[in-house]
Amino acid sequence: MITPTAMTLSEKIIARAAGRERVRPGEIVTCKVDLAMMHDSGGPRRVQPQLERLGAKIWDPSKVVMASDHFVPPPDVDSAEILALTRRFARDHAIDSFYDMQGICHVVLQEHAHLLPGMFAVGGDSHSPSGGAVGAFMVGIGATEMTGVLVTGEIWVRVPESWLIEWRGELAAGVAAKDIMLFLCAELGMSNDYKVMQYTGNAVAALSMNERLVLCNMSAELGAKTGIIAPDASTLEALRKGGQAVGNDALSWQSDPDARYERHFEFDAGALAPQVAAPHSPANSAAVDQHAGVRIDQAYIGACTGAKLSDLRMAAQVLRGRKVARGVRLLIAPASTRTTREAAADGTLEILTSAGAIMLPSGCGACAGYGAGVLASGDVCIASTARNFKGRMGSPDALVYLGSPYTVAASAIRGTIGDPREFLQTRAAA
Amino acid sequence: MNAATPTLSGRAWVFGDRIDTDLLSPGYAIRKPIEELAKHCLEAVRPEFARDIVRGDIVVGGEGFGIGSSREQAAQALRYLGVSVVLAKSAARIFYRNAFNLGLPVMIMPDAGQIADGARLEVDLGAGLVRDATSGREFRGEPVPDFLLEFVADGGLIPNLHKRLHGKPAA
Known part of the structure; x- marks a missing residue:
C-alpha cells in the first residue's frame, strides 16, 4: 500500500x-x-x-x-x-x-x-x-x-x-x-x-x-x-x-x-556491450560493433564526463605497452589538476604519454568548442565527452562519435573505431 | 495580479526536433557580443534565418527545443533577432527557464508539427491558443502560468527583481 x-x-x-x-x-x-x-x-x-x-x-x-x-x-x-x-x-x-x-x-x-x-x-x-x-x-x-x-x-x-x-x-x-x-x-x-x-x-x-x-x-x-x-x-x-x-x-x-x-x-549490467554514439546526437548510440571500422583522425579524452582519474586509468589499461596509430592524434585533457597529480603518482600518466598521447591543460577544453583540440571540417573524432552536437567541438562539418575512455583508447590504437574488450582480453591471456 | 497577455502575431519559422544550444549559439561565436553572435543563430540548419527574420516572427520547433548547454545566449540570440515566442512540442528545461528569464516566452504545443513554414500565426499565451491564419486552423498549447507572464510583461527576471526590490521595473 x-x-x-x-x-x-x-x-x-x-x-x-x-x-x-x-x-x-x-x-x-x-x-x-x-x-x-x-x-x-x-x-x-x-x-x-x-x-x-x-x-x-x-x-x-x-x-x-x-x-x-x-x-x-x-x-x-x-x-x-x-x-x-x-x-x-x-x-x-x-x-x-x-x-x-x-x-x-x-x-x-x-x-x-x-x-x-x-x-x-x-x-x-x-x-x-x-x-x-x-x-x-x-x-x-x-x-x-x-x-x-x-x-x-x-x-x-x-x-x-x-x-x-x-x-x-x-x-x-x-x-x-x-x-x-x-x-x-x-x-x-x-x-x-x-x-x-x-x-x-x-x-x-x-x-x-x-x-x-x-x-x-x-x-x-x-x-x-x-x-x-x-x-x-x-x-x-x-x-x-x-x-x-x-x-x-x-x-x-x-x-x-x-x-x-x-x-x-x-x-542487466552484465549484458551491456561498449556503446558508441554516432554523429550528431548521444541518442544515436548502439553497440560498438555497429560502428567498428570507422576511420578516425582524432581521439579525445576530456571533459567532466570523461577525463577524471577513473577515466584516465581506463584509457591506460588499454594503452599500456601499445602505441597510438600513425595518423591519429590522441589528446588528453585531465579533468582537474588533482587528476593530473594523482595520475602522475600512480604511473597512469607515464603509460598514456608513452603510448603517444598529447597532454592538454585541465579545463572544459575542446568539448564545448572553447579550448585546445577543436576540429577542422572533415575531421572524424571519437571522444569521451557527453555531447556530439553538430558544430559543438569545432567545425560544423566535423564528425564526432562518443564512447567510453576504454573505447576511445582502443580506437586510437587501431585508427578506427573498435571494441576495447579485445585489448583487455589479450592482456588477461598474456 | 494578472499580467497583461497581448496576442502575438508573426510568420512561422518551422524547425525539426532537438534544435540544440550549439545550433542556436555556436561555441565558435560564443565570445562575440550578442549582435555578432545572433548572426550565427541556426545558420548550420538554415543559413538565411538571421538575415531574413522580421521582428515579431515566431519560431516553431519539435521535441526537445533548446537541449544542450545552459548558455543563455541561445535564448538571447532569438530575442535579439526579434522572435516574439517559441512554440515547441517540448522544450529543454534550462532553455525554457532562460527564455522566460530574458523575457522571451515559450509555449508548449503538442501539435507544433502541424504548422507549415511561413504560416501567419496568432498566439494567446495566457489562454494557450494558437490560430493559424494561413490554414484557418486553431491549436491548443499549455497556457503559460501567470507568474511567468509577469516576467514577460516586465521584460525578464532582472526587471522583475528590480520591481520587487525597488518597487518598479528597471528602466
Whole structure:
C-alpha cells in the first residue's frame, strides 16, 4: 500500500528546502538554495552587470563556489580578460571557495566535498546534475536565473516526477558508466523533461564516486531535470577523504520504501556491450560493433564526463605497452589538476604519454568548442565527452562519435573505431 | 495580479526536433557580443534565418527545443533577432527557464508539427491558443502560468527583481 506521506529522495530534499512537510510532482514551490556554483563562462561576466543594475549584494557568499574552467588557460586576450573579471568578482564578493584553473567545476566540487547528501544546490552549467552523485539535488540554471539566486537565495522549481533506473548484476570488463548512459540516451531518448533519474541497483552501488558522477552528469543528455544516487558507505568515505566531517546520519537521505516512481526500469549490467554514439546526437548510440571500422583522425579524452582519474586509468589499461596509430592524434585533457597529480603518482600518466598521447591543460577544453583540440571540417573524432552536437567541438562539418575512455583508447590504437574488450582480453591471456 | 497577455502575431519559422544550444549559439561565436553572435543563430540548419527574420516572427520547433548547454545566449540570440515566442512540442528545461528569464516566452504545443513554414500565426499565451491564419486552423498549447507572464510583461527576471526590490521595473 502506498502511504500518502511516502516520498522519493528528491521529493524529500525539495520539501526540506521549501520548508514543507511534503511535496507532490507537478507542484511549483520556492526552495532555499544550500549551494550555488558558477564558472567563468556563465558566471561573473554575465552576473556582475545584472547585480550592478539591481544594486544588490550576494545573499550569502559562503554558499557560493566558483571555478574558472572554460576559458583556461586563456588562448587570447578576450579570454584572459574574462578570467581577470572572474578573479575580481571572487575577491570583491568575498567568495572564498574559488578554484582558479584547478579543473572542471563539477569535478572540483566533488574533489573538495562541497556537496553533502540532502543538499539543494544549483549550478550555472547544464552538467550540474553531476552533484547528484553524492545524494544532493542539484540542477543547472542560466546566468540570469543565477543572478536571481545570488540576490534572493531562492529559486522556484516544479517538483519533478522521479524515475527509478535500476542496473542489476555487474558490468563486464571494458564497460563503464559512460556505456550505461549512452545506452540510456538511445533507450529513453533525450526529451525526458521534468524527470529526475534516480540510479540504483548493485551495479550502481559497485561504482566509484567518479563513475557515479558520470551517471548523474549525463542525465542532462536524457533531458532530465537532474540525476541522483542515494548515499551509501562509499559516499561517506569519499566525503571524508575530501575533508568533510560528515556523520552517519547523512545516510538517512533515502527514498521511502513505498515511495512512488512514475516509471521503474530494470536493466542487466552484465549484458551491456561498449556503446558508441554516432554523429550528431548521444541518442544515436548502439553497440560498438555497429560502428567498428570507422576511420578516425582524432581521439579525445576530456571533459567532466570523461577525463577524471577513473577515466584516465581506463584509457591506460588499454594503452599500456601499445602505441597510438600513425595518423591519429590522441589528446588528453585531465579533468582537474588533482587528476593530473594523482595520475602522475600512480604511473597512469607515464603509460598514456608513452603510448603517444598529447597532454592538454585541465579545463572544459575542446568539448564545448572553447579550448585546445577543436576540429577542422572533415575531421572524424571519437571522444569521451557527453555531447556530439553538430558544430559543438569545432567545425560544423566535423564528425564526432562518443564512447567510453576504454573505447576511445582502443580506437586510437587501431585508427578506427573498435571494441576495447579485445585489448583487455589479450592482456588477461598474456 | 494578472499580467497583461497581448496576442502575438508573426510568420512561422518551422524547425525539426532537438534544435540544440550549439545550433542556436555556436561555441565558435560564443565570445562575440550578442549582435555578432545572433548572426550565427541556426545558420548550420538554415543559413538565411538571421538575415531574413522580421521582428515579431515566431519560431516553431519539435521535441526537445533548446537541449544542450545552459548558455543563455541561445535564448538571447532569438530575442535579439526579434522572435516574439517559441512554440515547441517540448522544450529543454534550462532553455525554457532562460527564455522566460530574458523575457522571451515559450509555449508548449503538442501539435507544433502541424504548422507549415511561413504560416501567419496568432498566439494567446495566457489562454494557450494558437490560430493559424494561413490554414484557418486553431491549436491548443499549455497556457503559460501567470507568474511567468509577469516576467514577460516586465521584460525578464532582472526587471522583475528590480520591481520587487525597488518597487518598479528597471528602466
